[in-house]
Amino acid sequence: MAVDHITQALWSATTAFKTYPSLSGDLEVDVAIVGAGITGISTAYSLVKAGKKVAVLEALKVGSGTTGSSTGNLYAPIDERLYTIASKHSEETMRAVATSRTAAIDFIEQRVLEFNIDCEFNRVPWYLFSEPGNDLMAQVGKEREAAEKAGLPVTGEAPASFPFKVESMANIAHQAQFNPLKYVQGLAAAIAGDNCLLFEGTKVMDVEDGEPCVVQTERGKVTAKQVIMATHSPKGIYAVHTAMEPYREYAMAVRLKGASPAGGVYWHVQQMQHYSVRPYSNEQGNFLLILGEAHKVGHKEHNEENFLKLEEYLKAHFDVDHIVYKWAAQNYKPADALPYIGTSPLQNNTYIATGFAADGLVYGTLSGMIISDIIAGKENEWAKLYDPTRFTPIASAPKFAKENIDVAFHLVKDFLFYGETDQLKEIRAGEGKTIEIDDEKLAAYRDEEGQLHVVSSICPHMGCVVHFNNAEKSWDCPCHGSRFSIEGEVLEGPAYHNLAKPKATNDTEE
Numbered sequence: 191m192a193v194d195h196i197t198q199a200l201w202s203a204t205t206a207f208k209t210y211p212s213l214s215g216d217l218e219v220d221v222a223i224v225g226a227g228i229t230g231i232s233t234a235y236s237l238v239k240a241g242k243k244v245a246v247l248e249a250l251k252v253g254s255g256t257t258g259s260s261t262g263n264l265y266a267p268i269d270e271r272l273y274t275i276a277s278k279h280s281e282e283t284m285r286a287v288a289t290s291r292t293a294a295i296d297f298i299e300q301r302v303l304e305f306n307i308d309c310e311f312n313r314v315p316w317y318l319f320s321e322p323g324n325d326l327m328a329q330v331g332k333e334r335e336a337a338e339k340a341g342l343p344v345t346g347e348a349p350a351s352f353p354f355k356v357e358s359m360a361n362i363a364h365q366a367q368f369n370p371l372k373y374v375q376g377l378a379a380a381i382a383g384d385n386c387l388l389f390e391g392t393k394v395m396d397v398e399d400g401e402p403c404v405v406q407t408e409r410g411k412v413t414a415k416q417v418i419m420a421t422h423s424p425k426g427i428y429a430v431h432t433a434m435e436p437y438r439e440y441a442m443a444v445r446l447k448g449a450s451p452a453g454g455v456y457w458h459v460q461q462m463q464h465y466s467v468r469p470y471s472n473e474q475g476n477f478l479l480i481l482g483e484a485h486k487v488g489h490k491e492h493n494e495e496n497f498l499k500l501e502e503y504l505k506a507h508f509d510v511d512h513i514v515y516k517w518a519a520q521n522y523k524p525a526d527a528l529p530y531i532g533t534s535p536l537q538n539n540t541y542i543a544t545g546f547a548a549d550g551l552v553y554g555t556l557s558g559m560i561i562s563d564i565i566a567g568k569e570n571e572w573a574k575l576y577d578p579t580r581f582t583p584i585a586s587a588p589k590f591a592k593e594n595i596d597v598a599f600h601l602v603k604d605f606l607f608y609g610e611t612d613q614l615k616e617i618r619a620g621e622g623k624t625i626e627i628d629d630e631k632l633a634a635y636r637d638e639e640g641q642l643h644v645v646s647s648i649c650p651h652m653g654c655v656v657h658f659n660n661a662e663k664s665w666d667c668p669c670h671g672s673r674f675s676i677e678g679e680v681l682e683g684p685a686y687h688n689l690a691k692p693k694a695t696n697d698t699e700e
C-alpha cells in the first residue's frame with residue numbers, strides 16, 4: 191500500500207499554525223503555565239477569565255505536542271473502561287468520572303461557540319463493539335451496563351449503516367469529535383493578549399516551587415505565584431512518575447476507495463486492546479483514522495510491526511486506497527485508572543495534570559477547569575476525585591508494583607547485558623544499538639548514508655538505559671517514557687536535559 195507522508199500527524203500536516211514570539215528577558219505574572227497543549231491552553235482560558243495574568247511557555251508550537259498527534263475523539267467513557275473505575279474505586283466514583291468528562295466535552299463545545307472556532311466539532315455517537323466469533327461480548331456488555339449506571343445515554347443497538355459486523359454493542363449518544371489542533375490554535379488565538387502572554391520556542395529548563403515560584407527558561411526567568419506543569423508528564427522528578435506507565439500508540443490516516451462511514455467514534459474490541467476508528471473530512475478530502483497497537487515505551491524491538499498490523503486490520507475491514515499519514519504518540523496510564531490533576535505532592539504552588547491514558551483531550555480540558563478553580567479559590571466538585579495527593583493502595587497496587595518492578599528490571603537488566611555489540615562497525619545502516627566503549631555507555635545509530643550518530647545511552651532523568659525505536663528513529667527510555675532524537679535532543683517525557691555527548695558525565699537530574 192502506498193504511503194504519502196511518513197510519520198507526520200494528519201492535523202499538523204493540514205492545519206495552519208499561528209506564530210507567537212519567544213520570551214526575551216525576565217517576566218513576572220500571577221501564573222506561569224509550562225506547555226501549550228490542550229491542558230495548558232484550556233487552563234490559561236479559565237485563569238484569564240478569573241482575572242489572573244498568565245504566561246504560557248511552550249518549547250515548540252501551540253498544540254504541537256500530543257494534542258496535535260491525537261485522534262480528536264471526545265467521549266465520557268475511558269480507555270480502561272468505566273467498569274474498571276467501579277471495581278477499583280466505587281460506582282459513585284465511576285459516575286463522577288462520567289459526569290466530569292461530560293462537563294469537559296460541554297466546555298469544549300461552549301468555547302467552539304463562544305469564539306466561533308472552526309475545528310469541525312460535531313456531536314456523534316461513541317461505539318464499543320465486538321465482532322461475532324471472538325468471545326469479547328462480555329466485555330462490551332459489562333461496559334454497557336457500567337455506562338447505564340453512570341447515567342450515560344447508552345443502548346445496545348447498532349445503526350443500520352454500521353460499517354462492521356456486530357455481536358455486542360454499547361452505543362452512547364451525544365459524544366463528539368473535532369480537529370484537536372485547530373481547536374487549540376483557535377482557543378489560543380482567542381485568549382492571547384495583555385493578560386495571556388503566549389511564548390513559543392521557549393523551553394523551560396527548571397521550575398522551583400516557592401513563594402514565588404521561579405521558572406527558568408533558555409530565554410529568561412518567569413516569576414509567578416503558581417506554576418502549572420502542563421507538559422503531559424511533569425518535567426523533572428515527581429512522585430507520580432512511579433505511578434504511571436508510559437505507552438507508545440500508533441495512528442494512521444488513509445483514503446478509502448468508497449464512501450466513508452458515518453461520523454462516530456468506533457472502538458473495536460480486540461484481545462487485550464481496542465482499535466479506535468473515525469472518519470474526518472476537510473478541504474483536502476475524506477480520511478479514515480485508526481489508532482491502536484499500544485506498547486510500553488522502549489519495550490518493543492520492531493516498532494514498524496505496529497504500523498503493519500494497523501494496515502492489515504484496515505485492509506481486512508475497508509476498501510483502502512492508500513495511507514496518507516502515519517504517526518505515533520505517547521500516553522501515560524495511571525496506576526489506579528484515574529488521572530492526577532491538582533497540587534503536586536510535596537509542593538505548595540506547583541500544579542500537575544497527567545496520567546490521562548488515551549483520554550486526555552477531555553481530561554486536559556477538565557484539568558483546566560479544576561486547577562483554575564483551585565487557584566481562584568473556588569470550590570470544584572471534582573478536585574478531590576483527581577487530587578494527585580490521593581493514596582489508593584488497593585486500586586493502584588498491581589499496576590504500581592508492576593511499573594516499579596519494570597523500572598528496577600530495566601535498571602539492572604540493561605546494565606548487565608550491555609554491549610553485546612562492542613564494535614561500532616557491526617552496526618548496520620538504519621540500526622541503533624547500545625554499546626560500551628572504554629567504560630562509557632553509548633547509544634549508537636548508523637543512518638542510511640552510513641554515518642554514525644553516537645550519544646550517551648543513560649537517560650538523564652533517572653539513569654535508565656535508552657532503547658532504540660526503529661519506526662521513529664529515536665532513543666526511548668523504558669522507565670518513565672523520556673524520548674530523545676538520534677542526536678540526543680529531548681523529544682518528550684519527563685527529562686529536561688538531552689542525552690550527553692560521548693565522554694561527558696552521566697549524572698542524573700536529582
Ligand SMILES: Cc1cc2nc3c(=O)[nH]c(=O)nc-3n(C[C@H](O)[C@H](O)[C@H](O)COP(=O)(O)OP(=O)(O)OC[C@H]3O[C@@H](n4cnc5c(N)ncnc54)[C@H](O)[C@@H]3O)c2cc1C
Nearest residue numbers: 225227228229249255256257260261262263394549550551
Ligand atoms: C495516538 C494518540 C491518540 C489520542 N487520541 C485521543 C483522543 O481521540 N481523545 C482523547 O481524549 N485523548 C486522546 N489522546 C490523549 C491526548 O492526546 C493527550 O492526553 C493530550 O493531548 C495531552 O494534552 P497535554 O496538553 O496535557 O499535553 P501535550 O499536548 O503533549 O502538550 C504538552 C506541551 O508541553 C510542551 N513542553 C514539553 N516540555 C516543555 C518544556 N521543557 N518547556 C516548555 N514546553 C514544554 C510540549 O512541546 C507540548 O506542546 C491520544 C493520545 C495518543 C498518543
